Amino acid sequence: MPVARPAHRSGFATVGTERASNLRAQPLRDRATGPRCVALLHLIAVAWPLLLLLAVPLIANQIAVTIVRRVESRLDHAIPDELPVTAGEWLAERIRVLGLPLGAIVSDQGTNCYRPARKLIQLTPETHFKADPVFWSTAAHELGHARLRLEHPIVDALQAVSRRFHRVLVSAGVGLGIGYVLYQLPLAANLALACFGLAIAFCIPIVVEEALASRIALRELRSAGLADRELRASRTVLVLACCTYLSLYVAYALLLTQWPLLDRLADAFSTRGTLTPIGGWIAVVATILCSFHIVLRVLGVAFEDRLERRVPFWLRVIAALAIFVLVALVWDARGDVAFACCVMLALAASADGWRAVGMFPGALLGVAIARFVRRYEGRGIDCTPRYLRDRARGSAEIRRGNRYVAELRFRPLPRPALAWLPRLVVLGYLPLILLLWL
Numbered sequence: 001m002p003v004a005r006p007a008h009r010s011g012f013a014t015v016g017t018e019r020a021s022n023l024r025a026q027p028l029r030d031r032a033t034g035p036r037c038v039a040l041l042h043l044i045a046v047a048w049p050l051l052l053l054l055a056v057p058l059i060a061n062q063i064a065v066t067i068v069r070r071v072e073s074r075l076d077h078a079i080p081d082e083l084p085v086t087a088g089e090w091l092a093e094r095i096r097v098l099g100l101p102l103g104a105i106v107s108d109q110g111t112n113c114y115r116p117a118r119k120l121i122q123l124t125p126e127t128h129f130k131a132d133p134v135f136w137s138t139a140a141h142e143l144g145h146a147r148l149r150l151e152h153p154i155v156d157a158l159q160a161v162s163r164r165f166h167r168v169l170v171s172a173g174v175g176l177g178i179g180y181v182l183y184q185l186p187l188a189a190n191l192a193l194a195c196f197g198l199a200i201a202f203c204i205p206i207v208v209e210e211a212l213a214s215r216i217a218l219r220e221l222r223s224a225g226l227a228d229r230e231l232r233a234s235r236t237v238l239v240l241a242c243c244t245y246l247s248l249y250v251a252y253a254l255l256l257t258q259w260p261l262l263d264r265l266a267d268a269f270s271t272r273g274t275l276t277p278i279g280g281w282i283a284v285v286a287t288i289l290c291s292f293h294i295v296l297r298v299l300g301v302a303f304e305d306r307l308e309r310r311v312p313f314w315l316r317v318i319a320a321l322a323i324f325v326l327v328a329l330v331w332d333a334r335g336d337v338a339f340a341c342c343v344m345l346a347l348a349a350s351a352d353g354w355r356a357v358g359m360f361p362g363a364l365l366g367v368a369i370a371r372f373v374r375r376y377e378g379r380g381i382d383c384t385p386r387y388l389r390d391r392a393r394g395s396a397e398i399r400r401g402n403r404y405v406a407e408l409r410f411r412p413l414p415r416p417a418l419a420w421l422p423r424l425v426v427l428g429y430l431p432l433i434l435l436l437w438l
Contacts, residue, residue, distance in 0.1 A: 046265055046268040047181075047265055049261070050261050050262065050265055051358055051359070051360075051361045051362055052365055053255065053258060053261070054358065054362040055359075055361075055362030055366040055369075056251055057251035058248075058362070058366040059366055059369050059370075060248065060251040061244060061247055061248040062366065062369065062370045062373060063247075064243055064244045064247040064248075065244050066373045066374065066376055068237075068240045068241060069377040069378060070376060070378040071236060071237070071240055071378075072134050072378075073378030073379050073380055073381070073382075074378060075134050075233045075236065075237065076130075076134045076382045077379060077382045079132060079133060079134070079229065080132075081130060081382070081384045081386050081387060082131070083131040083132065083133065083136065083226075083230075084131070086129050087123070087127050087128060087129075087130055087135040087136045087139040088128030088139065088394075090139065091104055091123070091140075094143060095121075095143070098147075100146065100150060101119055101150070102119055102121060103118070103121070104120070104122075104123070105120065105121075105123070105401035105404055105405070106122075106128040106397055106398055106401045107122055107123075107124070107125075107398065107401035107402050107405045108125055108398060108402065109401075109402050109406070110122055110405060111124060112124055112127050112139075112142055114142045114149070116145075116149050118413075119150075121142045121143065122401070122405070123139060123142070125394070125398055126381050127139060128394070129387055129390040129391045129394055130387055131386060131387075132382070133221070133230035133231075133233050133234045134233060134234070134237055136224075136226075137217060137221065137234040137237045137238055140217035140220045140221050140234075141213055141214055141241065142213075143216070143217065143220060144213030144215070144217040144220070145213045147216055148209060148213055148216065155209060158205050159205055159206070162202045162204075162205045163202075165198075165199075165202045166199050166202040166203060169195045169196070169199035169202065170195070170196070170199045170351065170355075171348050171349070171425075172191075172192075172195045172348050173192045173193075174192075174347065174348060174351035174354055174355055175344045175345065175348025175349070175351055176189075176192035176195065176344055176348070177192040177196075178347050178354060179340060179341075179344035179347060180192060180266055181265055181266045182332070182340070182343070183340040183343075184266050184267075185337070185340060188344065189263070193259055196252075196256055197256060200252050200253050200256075203249045203252075206245060206249075207242070207245050207246055207249065210241070210245050214238035214241065214242055217234075217238055218231075218238060221234050275329060275330070275333065279329055282325065282329060283325075283326060283329045283330055285322075286322040286323075286325040286326040286329065287322075287433055287436070287437065289318060289322035290322045290323050290326055290429050290433060291433065292319050293319035293320055293322065293323070293426060293429075294429060294430065296311060296316070296319065297423045297424070297426045298423070298424065298426070298427070300423060301423050301424070323349075323350045323353075323429055324350065324353055324354075324357075326346075326432075326433075327343060327350070327432075330432075330436055333436060334435075334436075339432075339436075342431040342435050342436075343432055345428045345432065346431075346432040348428060349425045349426060349427075349428030350429075
């Protein structure tokens with residue numbers, strides 16, 4: 001005797017066994033209807049704890065950075081500035097000895113970093129003018145990045161691929177996750193969780209590169225003849241610097257363990273809005289602006305942005321924001337799975353904006369906590385007479401570095417292959433527009 005399968009709490013009829021042609025007729029769960037503003041306020045009311053939870057990775061990273069700065073400050077004050085040259089001078093000499101096609105500047109407009117597209121190492125004045133193993137470690141770490149990218153070009157390719165896939169997976173996860181809350185489609189929840197998990201996996205090359213750069217840096221410092229105490233301090237700084245990246249991605253992975261909260265949010269959100277005549281006209285205007293935005297972005301690929309630059313900036317901004325208005329107005333205009341899939345595709349295509357909106361409450365909490373934990377960063381840099389003297393003598397070098405950094409903004413980089421492809425993401429709005437009005 002056949003046993004009837006219990007219905008899923010989302011109200012969907014066994015999607016996996018239905019034919020694709022039946023998706024259009026497959027109904028969504030019935031909900032109570034009410035004014036659209038009430039529906040949106042209800043969504044915010046049940047979603048705010050989850051939105052605040054999104055700040056956990058940022059808070060974890062800020063705590064890790066605070067620990068690193070506190071340890072660096074303690075080591076800087078404990079070890080005198082007795083190295084023969086400053087970190088910037090040592091870096092310049094190593095670049096010359098190794099014969100690397102690299103540039104090195106000092107600038108207070110930014111942080112310590114390696115710019116692979118420019119083949120340039122940039123140091124802050126605090127790092128450049130210190131003759132201390134803590135800051136030699138920072139300079140050596142950036143040199144490790146440069147050597148890794150220059151001696152192994154495949155690293156550049158792997159990082160580019162991982163960044164592309166990471167962004168695509170996060171966008172897809174955002175669209176599917178919001179769609180799950182709106183429509184309670186179990187398959188959307190499973191796919192969203194898989195997308196976010198894979199997106200974290202594609203961050204592994206970043207952590208691996210940081211570890212390899214630190215390994216190269218430690219080898220450089222060991223060959224420079226540092227004493228045992230200085231090498232231990234350098235090793236501590238390099239390991240903790242890697243942990244700042246690791247803390248961020250581990251926090252994101254732990255955040256996925258709280259996925260049941262999204263299930264609760266999907267269960268709690270059960271109110272549909274009703275579109276008034278004014279809302280209908282706003283939806284028409286938003287559709288026209290979205291169509292204009294799609295045409296503008298697609299033609300921009302063919303005309304290399306020349307056509308887009310002729311359109312007033314304010315009009316481009318309004319056209320780009322129209323998709324958010326349209327989705328907010330019409331996401332529940334129809335009650336079938338095909339329409340829900342089109343909405344989720346539009347959500348994924350505009351995921352950057354939805355992420356910014358969703359992370360705003362958590363970002364405010366993160367900023368407040370960051371301001372609190374900064375008081376525990378320690379005493380800061382040890383401003384020894386030698387450091388102050390070297391920095392005063394290098395003021396002209398800092399000004400040159402600042403001018404160079406400012407000039408870089410106006411020096412276009414060669415476009416990578418398929419750089420035009422992200423512009424076509426706006427085509428993800430088309431199925432929603434066509435299914436809504438045709």
